[in-house]
Amino acid sequence: MTQRIHDVLINGQWRPSSHTSEFSPTNPATGEPLPLSFPVSDWSDCDAALSSAANAFAELRKRKPEAIALFLEKYASLIEADKDGLVDIANQETGLPKAPRLADVELPRTINQLKLAAAAARQQSWSMPTIDSKANIRSCFEAIGPVCVFGPNNFPFAFNGISGGDFAAAIAAGNPVIAKANSSHPATTHRFAVLADQAAKATNMPSGLVQLIYRTSHADGEKLVADARLAAIGYTGARTAGLKLKSIADQVGKPFYAELSSVNPVVFMPGAFRDRLDKLIDEYVMSGLMGAGQFCTNPGMLLMIDSPESTKFIEAVTAKYQASAAGTLLSRSVETSLVKSIAILKNAGAELLTGGTKLDGGRCAVANTVLRIRGSQFLGAPELFQTEAFGNAVLIVVCSDLNELAAAIEHLEGNLTGSIYSDSNGSDDGEYQKIALALTHRVGRVLNDKMPTGVAVSPAMNHGGPFPATGHPGFTAVGIPASMVRFAKLTCFDNVRETRLPVVLQNANAPHAWRLVDGNWTNGSIV
């Protein structure tokens, strides 16, 4: 079969990459490479994309926000129209089920994000306009400049570098995007880029608004991040690679928004087990094995206090993990990494209750895995036992009492989420209070009686958290418009003449944006 090397999208043109090597994605359901070939770009591709993005940014700053909204809406409609094709190719590259996952959940979410971003761009409240009318000082967030988005492996649509949350947020804030495809689903990313390019041309956007590179060498990736033409980076992926790139961005004071890793601790208070043990077993297993555990918010660590109920919970979970078919993992690399993480936990002293090994055959898969340790073991090596086992594996920490549980929580690293289940009738509210503040301090989102999987696209969402879950505890990667402010700079206009102000800061407030005027929020005009 012919393996024509795919073109890159640079400066509004599909063109052959300046590359020295190529790669093919693998179908994780078979373990076989797909008959597709993609280039590993060299620096000249990056350089051309950066220059084009810089030009696009200069041009974009002269456009009205409405233009960006129209682009995003056009793009959303093209995605909708190409749904079947996108689902097919993503299924081949990721092994994720066509339905409900890809077709009925992730694609609608992706389209919804783009539409919400369009509305936010148009309405401009995201820019947090703040006006001191007496002093004639006015400020708002403005576009920061070209953004590079590194998409993760686990959401080929909703976090894709050229269609996902970071992309939507960066574009809606007024920035060109250079997308770096995830190497595990380049064909899906290519298909999105075709649609994005069509939408950009149909809405007369500058030619460098959206660009696509599939892969670079590590050295060129680092050079790209450091380049002065690039203003910010959105990165979702592995911790080691992310931290390396972050350190480069940090040296030049460039915002690097990283989502790195999280074990998402779930605490079951004794009252919850007394209240509804069977329900909790089902609720946990459903969440823990969903998508073969390959969610940023997968509940990878359960904490509980030793009791007859906790023993029963663990036995039941173990049995259900044994009885359930192991899901397909996203890639051989995820499989390898999961087996390695399980080995680290075992070597540190965790007891393997089930699973732990790669399944036979070509499919990328590891047996559903349950590991158990005592609270005292956790306290002896808290860092080691927080090794993320990305996939269908869970570590259960059984504490001897509430004090040990509280101590374990004090040793948690930063996480995206932390959940606490307790008695519906509030009988254990006192115990809840003993751990809730400490857990809340260590996570971006605290949940009650709810599993962390499922990240609602809500203005009140925080998909973020203290290091090492992300690189800064003040920002969310999900939730329009809050996620947009990451790709913006704060600008103050001091005594600037009315006609020279951004429209959103002018007295008339044409977009009817919410603004903080002299201490009060209003969407009215200043008279």
Place this chain on the structure above:
Amino acid sequence: MTQRIHDVLINGQWRPSSHTSEFSPTNPATGEPLPLSFPVSDWSDCDAALSSAANAFAELRKRKPEAIALFLEKYASLIEADKDGLVDIANQETGLPKAPRLADVELPRTINQLKLAAAAARQQSWSMPTIDSKANIRSCFEAIGPVCVFGPNNFPFAFNGISGGDFAAAIAAGNPVIAKANSSHPATTHRFAVLADQAAKATNMPSGLVQLIYRTSHADGEKLVADARLAAIGYTGARTAGLKLKSIADQVGKPFYAELSSVNPVVFMPGAFRDRLDKLIDEYVMSGLMGAGQFCTNPGMLLMIDSPESTKFIEAVTAKYQASAAGTLLSRSVETSLVKSIAILKNAGAELLTGGTKLDGGRCAVANTVLRIRGSQFLGAPELFQTEAFGNAVLIVVCSDLNELAAAIEHLEGNLTGSIYSDSNGSDDGEYQKIALALTHRVGRVLNDKMPTGVAVSPAMNHGGPFPATGHPGFTAVGIPASMVRFAKLTCFDNVRETRLPVVLQNANAPHAWRLVDGNWTNGSIV
């Protein structure tokens, strides 16, 4: 004269420092050391302060915001009552005039900041509560944890580590503060700490709420920044030291808010010179020499287009710089650094029109200095010509035409401010448009027809800007409540039971905070 070594304030106690060496501040008006001695703390002081701050934070999280407001108000009143003493000692240590500067401008500003911070803490709108009532997802900013504040040399009151803007913002957001005194005014800082400690005790605050260390070794300073008990850092000061500490904080994903350096370009359009040349000469000289130029927002670089008016402007400014008495610099170190920066600019090819040398005698002072280059010189070595000459020196860049001016602006580094003067009648609005977007993109605050000195404490202020002016372009160091969010983490409460929510997220909205509820800002309750 006895030189008793001053105690440090740790865990609510004034106690002898565990130190190996000591230092004395200098009176810059005489160049002589003051008869005062301060310890260079070793690690055990830092360690004790960190532990106490961590305990204070745990305790503080149980208190109501009202408690913090009462502390800040009590502290403000104690400062007010000790005004004369504070002004005396600050005058001795910094050479800044007692009046109007210290007594009539900076101290009232400091007191005002603390009161505004108290009001913001009480009212809680700063925490940006956001509620999705249908999904029952609620988020807000919460205290981040113990903060270390490194105060700068140039504002012994308003940016002091234990009384200034970062201090007020960090405390008001609910965080304990470890203050690191600036070595040029330790006695002033000590005097504030006495008052802060009194206020903390009078309002029953946890004993580690406010702590003071004067100085550490570089190694211990770095260890302090890296320590897991410390959550964030506010740093205002020299670029080299700041970047070193920032890199350490970055490695552990800890917010490091740095204000580093800025030349604050001021552009005079030809129309402005035609419109009001004499007025602009006076306006510039007043701003440029104010406080011997030792402001973060001092206009250190002027850009203009060659014309008879620009020649006249430069001649007049040079004459006025020659005729004005040189102000006292804050320290010998500022003097040395200024002479060095002037030499760098001269060696790069700048023409010295006046000044350039240290004044005779013990006083810390350099002759008022004007340097001039052509736009083409600037474009040949833009980085070198942006060397900050902190103090009473200015670099004038004379461009051949508008295109060269626009090119020069494209080569500006990140700055706190950028000003553009143009014709009052708008005759040069077209030329303004050719440079305004590019300048705006490179600064935190853009001004029209106004000098950048004078940073209003306004909610709409941005005292920040792109790197290297600061470490992140999205945050301001001045302006309550916006500056508080730096010392906070975003926390989302997902399905959390009503009584367990922070008060500001509960339906009743007892503090009447402004909240974004289902897309609309309101200070009402949810019914």
